[in-house]
Amino acid sequence: MSANHPELLKLSSPIRCKILERVNKFKAKIEFDGRIEYAHINNTGRLREHLIRGKTGFCLRFEKPKKTKYRLFSIEVDGYGALIDTWIQGKAFERSLDLKLIPWLKGYRIIKRNVRLNKSIIDYLLRRGDEETYLELKSAVQRIDGYASYPDAPSIRARRQLRDLIRYVEDGGRATIVFMIGLRDVIGFRPNKDVDLEIHKLLLRGSQIGLEIRAIGVYYDLHRSSIRLWNPDVKTLI
Incomplete structure (x- = not known):
């Protein structure tokens, strides 16, 4: 089905991760490759149905990291990614x-x-x-x-x-x-x-x-x- 939907943006080297918890409005604790990291959340909504422990997320690495190295931009839902960023x-x-x-x-x-x-x-x-x-x-x-x-x-x-x-x-x-x-x-x-x-x-x-x-x-x-x-x-x- 996705092949019939126009591609708007191609993302470089997304990282699959596991959601652990939302730390605050702008930060989530995640896990990938056996280590714990923190990712920026660019959405001030509560996102309660998405930021659930154990869910699969997708991150991008910041080229110039500030407070976190990663940005959490999507959460897996029914075989696709909900775009939260x-x-x-x-x-x-x-x-x-x-x-x-x-x-x-x-x-x-x-x-x-x-x-x-x-x-x-x-x-x-x-x-x-x-x-x-x-x-x-x-x-x-x-x-x-x-x-x-x-x-x-x-x-x-x-x-x-x-x-x-x-x-x-x-x-x-x-x-x-x-x-x-x-x-x-x-x-x-x-x-x-x-x-x-x-x-x-x-x-x-x-x-x-x-x-x-x-x-x-x-x-x-x-x-x-x-x-x-x-x-x-x-x-x-x-």
Whole structure:
């Protein structure tokens, strides 16, 4: 099945490891080759269904190690890798855009990254001709009843970003929030209102006034050491 999914990124020398525990928000204890190491986690979500002792993970070695030598980017799930690393998710989005694999963003290109909008920093400012749109990515790697979901922890930052995006749309601008689903074989995306009801309310309000809400499905192909796109427009239920 993965051969039919476009390859976005090829990863160099990934390391298979065993998850031992999450030490803190940014660090996990792992084991491989009979030794214990620590790996950076580039995802501030709780990741409770993934960071379980004994699960198989995949790491990359930092070229210039700082606090840890490795970054934990994926967890094995049903024969593929759940992509939990938000930086790699962002690179996968950018590559999908470059390869023109996202039909609903046809003609758009990135003109700025990490751009300020009122009190928020938004991931991208895109342009197509005279049209511009602010676009924010959010990582959705939690599965609930067959749906990818966000958030898995309350997020003050996400609420602020949504308020600023909504305000911008109300003033006549264009804005998009994209949920990067790092899981394969989900029915669609829906927000986790049990964890953060305010985010759900803001998404509902945004959908009613023109904030574009999309989801993109990517995963780690552990047999070919690559990140693949399985759906550029996953169904969203708000």
